[in-house]
Amino acid sequence: MPAHAVNRFREIIRRNREDGATGTFSVCSAHPSVLMAAMRQALENGCLLCIESTSNQVNQFGGYTGFTPAQFRNYVLSIAREISLSEERILLGGDHLGPYPWRVESSRSALEKAGTLVRDCVLAGYSKVHLDASMACADDADGQIGDETVAARAAELCQVAENAWATLPTNSAPLMYVIGTEVPVPGGETSAGQGPKPTPVEHMQTTLEIARDAFLARGLHDAWERVIGLVVQPGVEFGNDIVFDYDRPKAVDLSRNLPNSPALVYEAHSTDYQTARALRELVEDHFAILKVGPWLTFAYREAVFALSAIEREWLGQQHSVRLSQTREALEQAMLCNPSHWKAYYPAQEPQGHFARQYSYSDRCRYYWPEPSVQKEVDLLLANLSNDRIPLTLLSQYMPRQYEVIRQGKLKNCAESLIENRIREVLQVYSAACGSLKA
Secondary structure (H helix, E strand, O other): OOHHHHHHHHHHHHHHHHHOOOOEEEEOOOOHHHHHHHHHHHHHHOEOEEEEEEOOOOOOOOOOOOOOHHHHHHHHHHHHHHOOOOHHHEEEEEEEEOOHHHOOOOHHHHHHHHHHHHHHHHHHOOOEEEEOOOOOOOOOHHHOOOHHHHHHHHHHHHHHHHHHHOOOOOOOOOOEEEEOOOOOOOOOOOOOOOOOOOOOHHHHHHHHHHHHHHHHHOOOHHHHHOEEEEEOOOOOEEOOOOEEOOOHHHHHHHHHOOOOOOOOEEEEOOOOOOOHHHHHHHHHOOOOEEEEOHHHHHHHHHHHHHHHHHHHHHHOOOOOOOOOOHHHHHHHHHHHOHHHOOOOOOOOOOHHHHHHHHOOOOHHHHOOOOHHHHHHHHHHHHHOOOOOOOHHHHHHHOHHHHHHHHOOOOOOOHHHHHHHHHHHHHHHHHHHHOOOEO
């Protein structure tokens, strides 16, 4: 990726360390509607856009999206070209890059595959690399690994990244690293109950010291100074039907003890569904990098469900029209392949059915690309494209979008309505971050 994007990102980090006034958010999604909405938001705001993919979402075997890192980069840039967003305004990152997708294999096999993924990400133009080797592999005793082992494996992956970066053109911007993993496993969320406790300062400092020793043991002195983010737990999380909000006083020790070397900030994962005030407080408290993903596809799902209801009310009595079966197709796809939700949702019905559709965890995000589901979404959009959607139905099912249409600021078409709903979420993050112009 162009050096301009890296320089702007580093400037945001520097400014946040000074006064907490500026932060940035990272979009963790491969959904085309989400990416399009995020890019239009960046185009309108004139800000840098960070887009990240996880190790199980995009990898050398395609991940669950079917994309390799190079393919994902090309996919992102093709959308950017469609709306004339400069490549220099986009920063690509890899999230939780490590052994997670291959953790059922031996540690050596899983690390070799993780190394291939890291290398492929760097060669594809990813500039922000989150190294996460915290998960135990098949041959790790009792399914546990110590902090030293985690750090040593992360440093090994960093060495792979640096070697790959050294083969790039000499004008390629140096890589930026994020370390730490005080979050659930990739794609995971917490269960209902007590919210997570903020990371103790002592644990944060120990993690940093052990990681530094592992990096320096491999001669990665320069790479260590390019660690710009540390993942810690600020006390935020969400489950199927609950959100644990940021409680500022509980994280005050972390905020007051921001590490000086390297000159990093905190990266906050699972910030989805936090209030606007909480997100702003996180940025002010040096949780300068806010990750968001499920909330964006949750907003997409809300819009599609609302449009499905409008379709039935508006066109249900027109016998010449075949109504889409989007919700039914989505449910069927999830039942046919429960691998993405079975470990997260209740086994019993009707609770399971309700969670599959409405859970904050939004595990249905994995199923929108299914051909059977996409066919029905396409039909839904086609059915609603023949005429202006009645304003009375928009007032009923999408009242906020109705108001924007009435103000003459939004086109009355299904695609615009979906995008506007997603951008409502993005605007909350943009306001919280007060991002510098790119």
